[in-house]
Amino acid sequence: MTSAPLLRVDDLAVSLRLADGRLLPILSDISFAIGRGETLGIVGESGSGKTILSLAVIGLLPESAVVSGQILFDGKPLTGLDDKSLCRIRGSRIGMIFQEPTAALNPAMTIADQVAEGIVLHRGNSWREARRQAIELLDRVRIDQAVRRADDYPHELSGGQRQRVGIAIALALEPELLIADEPTTALDATVQREVLGILTEFVREKDMALMLVSHNLGVVAHMASRMLVLYAGTRMEEGETADVLGDPRNPYTRGLLAALPGRTGRGRRMASIRGTVPSLAHLPPGCRFAGRCPDEIPLCSQDEPGWRAFGAARGVRCLRALTTESV
Amino acid sequence: MALLDIRGITRVYGGRTPFGLEPPFTALDNVSFSVSAGSIHGLVGESGSGKSTLARIVMALDRPTTGDIFLEGQSLFSLPARVLKRRRRDFQMVFQDPLASLDPRYTVARIVAEPLHVLEQKPRSDEVRQKVVDSLGQVGLSADALDRFPHEFSGGQRQRIAFARALITRPKLVVADEPVSALDLSVQAQVLNLIMDMREKFGTAFLFISHDLAVVEAIADQVTVMRHGRIVETGTVEDVFDRPQQAYTRELLAAQLPLK
Numbered sequence: 001m002t003s004a005p006l007l008r009v010d011d012l013a014v015s016l017r018l019a020d021g022r023l024l025p026i027l028s029d030i031s032f033a034i035g036r037g038e039t040l041g042i043v044g045e046s047g048s049g050k051t052i053l054s055l056a057v058i059g060l061l062p063e064s065a066v067v068s069g070q071i072l073f074d075g076k077p078l079t080g081l082d083d084k085s086l087c088r089i090r091g092s093r094i095g096m097i098f099q100e101p102t103a104a105l106n107p108a109m110t111i112a113d114q115v116a117e118g119i120v121l122h123r124g125n126s127w128r129e130a131r132r133q134a135i136e137l138l139d140r141v142r143i144d145q146a147v148r149r150a151d152d153y154p155h156e157l158s159g160g161q162r163q164r165v166g167i168a169i170a171l172a173l174e175p176e177l178l179i180a181d182e183p184t185t186a187l188d189a190t191v192q193r194e195v196l197g198i199l200t201e202f203v204r205e206k207d208m209a210l211m212l213v214s215h216n217l218g219v220v221a222h223m224a225s226r227m228l229v230l231y232a233g234t235r236m237e238e239g240e241t242a243d244v245l246g247d248p249r250n251p252y253t254r255g256l257l258a259a260l261p262g263r264t265g266r267g268r269r270m271a272s273i274r275g276t277v278p279s280l281a282h283l284p285p286g287c288r289f290a291g292r293c294p295d296e297i298p299l300c301s302q303d304e305p306g307w308r309a310f311g312a313a314r315g316v317r318c319l320r321a322l323t324t325e326s327v
Numbered sequence: 328m329a330l331l332d333i334r335g336i337t338r339v340y341g342g343r344t345p346f347g348l349e350p351p352f353t354a355l356d357n358v359s360f361s362v363s364a365g366s367i368h369g370l371v372g373e374s375g376s377g378k379s380t381l382a383r384i385v386m387a388l389d390r391p392t393t394g395d396i397f398l399e400g401q402s403l404f405s406l407p408a409r410v411l412k413r414r415r416r417d418f419q420m421v422f423q424d425p426l427a428s429l430d431p432r433y434t435v436a437r438i439v440a441e442p443l444h445v446l447e448q449k450p451r452s453d454e455v456r457q458k459v460v461d462s463l464g465q466v467g468l469s470a471d472a473l474d475r476f477p478h479e480f481s482g483g484q485r486q487r488i489a490f491a492r493a494l495i496t497r498p499k500l501v502v503a504d505e506p507v508s509a510l511d512l513s514v515q516a517q518v519l520n521l522i523m524d525m526r527e528k529f530g531t532a533f534l535f536i537s538h539d540l541a542v543v544e545a546i547a548d549q550v551t552v553m554r555h556g557r558i559v560e561t562g563t564v565e566d567v568f569d570r571p572q573q574a575y576t577r578e579l580l581a582a583q584l585p586l587k
Contacts, residue, residue, distance in 0.1 A: 276513075
């Protein structure tokens with residue numbers, strides 16, 4: 001990265017205040033940065049905290065969330081901003097695409113109006129002008145016959161088309177940062193390819209920064225130059241995508257790669273990670289991956305290993321990672 | 328003779344319905360293929376291809392407009408209801424979302440025992456308990472699961488419970504509709520291995536429905552590709568994945584995002 005990154009997350013921790021007043025830690029020790037024109041893939045299974053991380057960055061955490069650490073957007077802290085200032089940034093400078101397009105769209109509003117809404121609110125354009133721009137955007141995200149479909153309601157579209165509308169809404173104001181939380185998980189493979197292609201266009205042409213959250217390693221490998229692996233609420237490994245996938249240093253990352261179907265050949269038993277992801281309320285002592293890790297030693301259950309940076313912008317959380325390196 | 332013979336299945340929805348005349352929609356159009364005993368037959372296709380409609384018809388949960396399903400040569404749709412019910416011990420189903428397919432008010436013991444009701448000879452209650460424990464053991468769950476409820480388990484464990492239920496009557500065929508789609512990668516492999524184990528141990532055949540080609544390639548012997556209610560291509564996993572004959576199959580394969 002040449003200049004200061006567009007988004008910088010420093011030592012972020014998020015806890016939720018439970019009904020009985022206790023704090024349940026959801027995320028801890030999260031740091032990363034994304035530059036303009038860069039795509040960071042954030043990989044995590046369910047319970048990894050990846051959705052809470054997306055919500056934290058766009059400032060949509062529930063009221064009960066307690067946040068520490070810093071989120072810097074274009075050099076200015078987002079954490080602690082009041083709602084009014086956040087609203088000015090949200091939508092216009094930071095956009096978001098959600099996993100379920102059906103849930104993210106307003107069922108009682110035409111698709112053109114939903115795309116135009118942000119343009120009217122943030123740019124002060126007339127509805128007439130905003131709708132004209134909306135149709136252009138719908139065309140841009142390859143909604144067939146955008147002019148004719150502009151007055152359709154979400155239920156009249158297929159899942160893939162709805163997700164394109166979600167993308168058009170997020171991109172309407174040409175945000176500098178786009179957060180995409182599992183943007184293609186609900187889509188068929190052929191449609192997924194097209195939707196990812198549209199995102200890539202915006203990253204290239206508008207120099208947009210893309211924070212791509214996905215459980216799908218194939219999607220991340222295809223899209224992201226850098227990747228961050230989350231597990232049970234913290235980061236386990238980070239680096240250039242090719243480095244992390246080619247030379248994973250955390251046993252969890254290695255386990256995920258080994259568990260990909262096809263790694264062992266047709267009809268052969270697959271490598272799996274034993275056990276299941278622990279719930280955040282019952283994390284094991286020490287390393288969060290202890291109990292499931294094939295390389296575990298007694299020391300792993302004592303203290304949680306710290307984050308260690310090494311090599312070319314890589315980092316890993318594992319007691320044994322850097323000792324095996326020196327072997 | 329094939330274990331399962333799907334012959335010329337067409338399913339048209341709409342037409343004359345209780346809500347008036349609706350434009351007919353052909354969900355399945357003359358679909359035929361067969362599944363041999365002890366094989367894993369992958370059925371792939373995108374949303375709207377008719378995979379789940381076919382699964383429901385194979386399970387005799389829905390009737391075809393035309394065509395017939397033969398299980399060991401016996402036509403399912405010409406059986407009287409009572410006989411069909413008895414026959415159900417031989418073909419069972421596992422669904423995509425275990426949270427939706429396991430009754431939240433029932434204990435695991437009751438859920439897993441449920442298919443035993445269709446047996447001619449109803450086992451005594453101590454036998455039922457033993458069968459449930461055995462079936463849970465086969466999917467890697469211990470007896471302390473018995474008196475717990477579905478919500479107390481993780482997604483992968485819930486899917487194991489669904490498999491324990493499907494396997495308790497020692498069926499010859501299990502229809503599994505997207506059984507790993509809702510699971511995380513790290514547990515997906517556990518469930519796929521379980522399917523391969525069951526086939527090996529008991530000779531259970533699986534009609535394995537998935538939109539994920541990589542998963543089907545990893546476990547299936549035979550593959551059928553569907554689109555818009557029709558069969559595009561069917562053959563061995565080697566034929567379909569290494570030498571696809573149809574443009575659509577090639578398109579699906581090209582849309583995959585493998586790690587380099």
